[in-house]
Every structure is written in structure tokens, then in C-alpha cells.
Amino acid sequence: MPDLVRITNVEKSYCQAGAYFNGSKVKVLKGVTFTIEEGCCVGLVGESGSGKSTLTRLILGLELPDKGGGAILIEGKPVRRWIRENQGKMSVIFQDYTSSVNPRHTVGETIAEPLQAMRREENLDDDINVLLGKVSLSSDLKKRYPHELSGGQLQRVCIARAIATNPKFIVLDEAISSLDVSVQTQILSLLHNLRLEMNMTYLFVAHDLQAVAHLCNKIVFLYRGKVVEETGRDQLANVQNVYAKALLGSVIPFEV
Numbered sequence: 001m002p003d004l005v006r007i008t009n010v011e012k013s014y015c016q017a018g019a020y021f022n023g024s025k026v027k028v029l030k031g032v033t034f035t036i037e038e039g040c041c042v043g044l045v046g047e048s049g050s051g052k053s054t055l056t057r058l059i060l061g062l063e064l065p066d067k068g069g070g071a072i073l074i075e076g077k078p079v080r081r082w083i084r085e086n087q088g089k090m091s092v093i094f095q096d097y098t099s100s101v102n103p104r105h106t107v108g109e110t111i112a113e114p115l116q117a118m119r120r121e122e123n124l125d126d127d128i129n130v131l132l133g134k135v136s137l138s139s140d141l142k143k144r145y146p147h148e149l150s151g152g153q154l155q156r157v158c159i160a161r162a163i164a165t166n167p168k169f170i171v172l173d174e175a176i177s178s179l180d181v182s183v184q185t186q187i188l189s190l191l192h193n194l195r196l197e198m199n200m201t202y203l204f205v206a207h208d209l210q211a212v213a214h215l216c217n218k219i220v221f222l223y224r225g226k227v228v229e230e231t232g233r234d235q236l237a238n239v240q241n242v243y244a245k246a247l248l249g250s251v252i253p254f255e256v
């Protein structure tokens, strides 16, 4: 499979807390390199503070790597240019589904947002019904407000909104972490089926290796700003890095 996203030697530094005036910086990403192949799901795992969110912001084009600190290319183009030229082709689903939606917007209005932003409004009502069907929600929910839905239903609405513009690439940022375990399994299976059906590429950022092992073809372990191991899902049991092994310890007996 060709690479959709190529992350090469990426470095990112921030001013150290309390050192804004003397300019001293701390490097949060230290030469991160990996690729996300088209049509695949790549899992990015690491403990808190390892740099996952920082890297995610760079991949979403919200921030840039340090000057001279590597590059992130999507289909060979710098992220921000690719996003400009491919409107609606990248989506993101966040952990906190409650704050991801406007509490004053109905389900129908929420799902309509990206379509309206792209002026695809000819068959809005039908499109919303199709999207609700794709995430296994009844079209009766269209008029409901977010507080009238369960967490699982609301995350399905966020997924419907994320896929509304037929994206090529979706970043799932701890997308199932806030859900009950029983609901997590359903959402994981929905995400898996949608990816295959719509030929999408995922970056699945998570703490939870069990979920990553379930959904992803390839898993990248980030530790203190560096990729310490990269492995195919089938090779998870053979990881060599001590940190990756420690993370996996609790998963292998159940999942792999």
C-alpha cells in the first residue's frame, strides 16, 4: 500500500514552563519517523506525556514542527497545503464527545455542519438519514439534543459527522476512552466496518493497547518523544523494546 502520511524526523519544542523570557526550550518530539499506509489503521500508543497529543496536533496541521525539525507530508504535500487542497478529506474524532458538539444543536444540525460548510446542501435531509444509518442510529434521533443521548449514541453522532464529507483520513484521538467498556466494543467494531466500507485510513491515538490491538494493522510505540518500537499487529507478541513490552504485558494474555 502506498503511504498516505509520511512523518519524517519530526521535532517539536516548547518553551519550558517559567522560562518564557530566557527562551529555554524543551524538546517534546525528538525525531519521530513513521508512515501511515493508505487504507490502514495505525495505532499510536504511549504513556501520558510521551508526545501523542503534540504529534496529533502537528498531523492535524494545528501546529508546525520546529524549523528544520523534519516534515509531515500527506500524499507528498505538507499537511496544511494538503488540507487546503482536500477540503473535508481529513476528519478528527475526539475523546470528549460532549464538548465536541454544540449543546444547542440537534443531532441533525450537528451532522449537517460539515456538509453545509462545503455547500453540499442539495439532499441534506437524505444525507443525514444515510449517515445516521451508517452509524446504526435511527433517523428518529435527528431532532434530539446531545443531552438527550447516551454517551455511545453521541459518539456515533460524532462519527457520523466525521464521515459526512467522505474523508480519506481520520484521526481518532482517544475516541473510545470515555465510553463504557461494553459500548467501546460496539464503537470499535463500527469504526472497523466503516473503514473497510469507505476505504478510509485511520490514525488511532490511544492509551488502551487492547483497543489498539483490536483495530490497528500497525502499532507505533512512542516513549518520551521517540518511536521506540513499530510493529505489525500480528507481531505484537514479539516486541523487543522494554517499554513496549511493559505496556503489552497486560494485554497479550487476553487479546493476541
Ligand SMILES: Nc1ncnc2c1ncn2[C@@H]1O[C@H](COP(=O)(O)OP(=O)(O)OP(=O)(O)O)[C@@H](O)[C@H]1O
Residues within 6 Å of the ligand: 014, 015, 028, 046, 047, 048, 049, 050, 051, 052, 053, 054, 055
Ligand atoms: N503547548 C505546550 N507548551 C509547553 N509544553 C507542552 C505543550 N504541549 C505539550 N507540552 C509538553 O509536552 C509533553 C508531551 O505532552 P503531550 O500532551 O503531547 O503528551 P501525551 O502523550 O499526549 O500525554 P496524554 O496522554 O497525557 O495526553 C508534556 O511534557 C507536556 O507538558
